[in-house]
Amino acid sequence: MKTLAANSNVAKFLNAWNAFCRWTERKLSSMYTSVYVLAVMALFFMTGTIFPQGGEYEEYARAGGGFLALVNAFSLLDFFTSPVFLILSIILFLNIAVCAWKRYPLVFQTKKDAGSFAPEHTIELPFTVSDAHEEVKKALKKAGFRIIARNASYAVAEKGLPYRPLTWLYHAGLIACLLGFALTYFFAFEGEMRLKLREAETVMPEETGRLMGLLRGYTPHSDFHLFLDRFMTEYAESPRLEYPSDKLSRLAIGLGWSKNIAYELTENSLSVKDWRAKIKVIKGTRTLTERFVEINEPLKYGGYTFYLMDVVQSFKVRVEDNPLVLETKAGEDLVIPGVDEPLKLGPWRAGTVKRLNNDIEVLKSQVTVMRRGEEVARLSPGGSAFIDGTKITLLDAVEAPVLSYRYDPGVPLLWASGVFVLIIMSLRFFGYWFEAAYNIEERDGRPVLELRIRSAGLMADERRVMERLKYHIFKQAS
Amino acid sequence: MILSLVFFTFSFVFYLVTALLYIGHWVFKKKWIGQTATTMAFVALLSTTMILIARAGESGHAPFSNLWESMMLFVWATNAGYLILEYRHKFRAIGAFVMGLEFIAMISAFMLPYRFKSAEPLNPALQNKWHWLMDVLRPFGLEKYAIGWLDFHVFTTFIGYAGFAISFGLSLIYLLKERSEASGTKGGIMGAFPEARIIDELSYRAIAWGFPFLATGIVSGAVWANYAWGSYWSWDPKETWSLITWFIYAAYLHARVTRGWRGKRAAYISVAGFLAVIFLYWGVSFVLPGLHAYAS
Structure with missing residues (x-):
């Protein structure tokens, strides 16, 4: 009896399951679910932009932040890595995947008919009844149609790229994109490294991707080193236009009637055009590769991508003849005994400048010494200045590039699938597709074409395709 | 910077006149007013094109780097999109709403403080050109006109915005027209518009036009960010809001496929979508700090 009851319970459970x-x-394959999931995603994303991301909960509470219970429960300060976000993303993924799975047979199966046939247009054909079928087929072919299905009462012809497979394909592409995101989420990591001239540095991330530990034999330290061979800064001269306040003067200049245009050219008119770091990838004594890394010109090696992210300017100064050397960075406060207020060094100007007349000049290397936003001196390497009676000597100035590096195995899949999605989506939306279901009836001994045309895509113009079809039909008859 | 602002002054007047002519055509239903309005819309488009060309010449880069320049691109794209719509579907009365929107955009651009209008040199991260395009243009001495990911990203995004702006105008018209049809009113100023179902279809077409462009803008922005900053997605407010906007329009497109979500409901989603676009463009720039904040 107990076994029977247990079996019955198991059966009930299995039925319920x-x-x-x-x-x-059913729910996941429903289009309504897609609409609701997208709406909920949009609402949650809005929430993610309202609360400051990456902040600490305690700090947020101390600053008087509101909705503390909600913020804590849903990790709203780190929303885009929170479990709620992950669950939503999984639901979105499942929704697209199940929809695609369920619709695959409907989309790709051989078409047998086009559903119920209710003609919307009729054309009296200028052929004999016996020739009509063949002539209409020819006219359809000339108008770019191909017959794809036929049954006892009507035939179906198609023109252009069928929109259903395209729609299915770009959704499949979106699944691949989400998989790319997942690879990034679980395996990507990044870090920073500061290079010093003619020294080698190793990639040593403080933390790696969430699941990198699962990879056998994985070590976060690279087996190669980056060696900074050279570093240079390129400036460009960008003058400020003295803009006349008088509207008529502006109009006159704009129309070329007045050449009275004044440019203001100061030292501040120099703007950094580019930073260039010549980097060698070395292993032992071998150079594996070398190239210039610039902003927007990263170095890719060993699965990592290295970006020139920032430049740090650091200085060594001596006060009077004190053997103790003070070290500081550009923009940092430098407290010097005997000088009233903290000084700031920077920016350091060294490198080349492209002048307005396209001449390229080498800049005189020097750093500006500032106090309360005012320039008090300029120092070249080895040069000295007296500030409040205290002698300050610049011993050394170094510009060092800061590289950010990233290991992201999701990127190749994401790019490939992203490009695929965009191409297919564009074909689906901007292309055209027509489906002509037709039948030839005999009325009063004359053949009549009964036709229904459906279309999809922004370029689809049903009126035009009807005109073309009529044109070919009557041209054949003549 | 002078010439672009001169063309802006001209364009401002042209858009005012164009909007008034379209409204005049809508109210008085005179064919000649409509034809003059279309001609003026062309003139305004030409003038906006000149603003963009002049600014590119003055700044030395594609004119999409600050709020004022991007607004000019928005006005240009919306005008071009509207004229294509008018050419294909021959409905002029819609122009009153679209050109009204254009004129509001011109007023907004006019009221921007000068610091948002001036052409500034781009910082190194924004100076990106496609090497392959430079190689193609070099033999002709035109390599400085090569574009890069930034230009492509901004341009495609704004073409998308233009589609959504047109759809917004059409959705508003739909809601008014639908109410007028439901009350059985014929003629009047609503009589100048086509049937509500046609406006609904046109609104859908405008969104279908903008949607792939916004998608391309988002993807190209991600490619560029990966190239320049090392991370294709940073959950920057602008990025997040662009995705929110994309989701809203994706929901719209899916909703249309299901029965019963056409007409009024679709129009409401379209209006909500464009409100998201406005926040994405203006709100994020001024309210939420981030990498894309034009106003910072």
Whole structure:
């Protein structure tokens, strides 16, 4: 008896489970679910932009932040890596995947008919009844149609790129994109490294991707080193236009009637055009590769991408003849005994400048010494200045590039699938597709073409395709 | 910077006149007013094109780097999109709403402080050109006109915005027209518009036009960010809001496929979508700090 009862319970459970699975499948394959999931995603994303991301909960509470219970419960300060976000993303993924899975047979199966046929247009054909079928087929072919299905009462012809497979394909591409995101989420990591001239540095991230530990034999330290061979800064001269306040003067200049344009050219008119770091990838004594890394010109090696992110300017100064050397960075406060207020060194100007007349000049290397926003001196390497009676000597100035590096195995998949999605989506939206379901009836001994045309895509013009079809039909007859 | 601002002054007047002519055509239903309005819309388009060309010449880069320049691109793209719509579907009365929107955009650009209008040199991260395009243009001495990811990203995004702006105008018209049809009113100023179902279809077409462009803008922005900053997605407010906007329009497109989500409901989603676009463009720039904040 107990066994029977247990079996019955198991059967009930299995039935309930099956019913649940069917319900889940039905819901996940529903277009309504897609609409609601997208709406919920949009709402949650808005929430993610309202709360400051990456902040600490305690700091947020101390600053008087509101909705503390909600913020804590849903990790709203780190929303885009929170479990809620992950669950939403999984639901979106499942929704697209199940929709695609369920619609695959509908989209790609051989078409047998075009559903019920209710003609919307009729054309009296200028052929004999016996020739009509063949002549209409020819006219359709000339108008760019191909017959794809036929049954006893009507035939179906198609023109252009069928939109259903395209729609299916770009959704499949979106699944691949989400997989790319997942690879990034679980395996990507990044870090920073500061290079010093003619020294080698190793990639040593403080933390790696969430699941990198699962990879056998994985070590976060690179087996190669980056060696900074050279570093240079290029400036460009960008004058400021003295803009006349008088509207008529502006109009006159704009129309070329007045050449009275004044440019203001100061030292501040120099703007950094580019930073260039010549980097060698070395292993032992071998150079594996070398190239210039610039902003927007990263170095890719060993699965990593290295970006020139920033430049740090650091200085060594001596006060009077004190053997103790003071070290500081550009923009940092430098407190010097005997000088009233903290000084700031920077910016350091060294490198080349492209003048307005396209001449390239080498800049005189020097750093500006500032106090309360005012320039008090300029120092070249080895040069000295007296500030408040205190002698300050610049011993050394170094510009060092800061590289950010990133290891992201999701990027190749994401790019490939992203490009695929965009191409297919563009074909689907901007292309054209026509489906002509037709039948030839005999009325009063004359053949009549009964036709229904459906279309999809922004370029689809049903009126025009009807005109073309009529043109070919009557041209054949003549 | 002078010439672009001169063309801006001309364009400002042209858009005012164009909007008034379209409104005049809508109210008085005179064919000649409509034809003059279309001609003026062309003139305004030409003038906006000149603003962009002049600014590119003055700044030495594609004119999409500050709020004022991007607004000019928005006005240009919306005008061009509207004229294509008018050419294909021959409905002029819609122009009153679209050109009205254009004129509001011109007023907004006019009221921007000068610091948002001036052409500034781009910082190194924004100076990106496609090497392959430079190689193609070099033999002709035109390599400085090569564009890069930034230009492509901004341009495609704004073409998308233009589609959504037109759809917004059409959705508003739809809501008014639908109410007028439901009350059985014929003629009047709403009589100048086509049937509500046609406006609904046109609104859908405008969104279908903008949607792939916004997608391309988002993807190209991600490619560029990966190239320049080392991370294709940073959950910057602008990025997040662009995705929110994309989701809203994706929901719209899916909703249309299901029965019963056409007409009024679709129009409401379209209006919500464009409000998201406005926040994405203006709100994020001024309210939420981030990498894309034009106003910072």
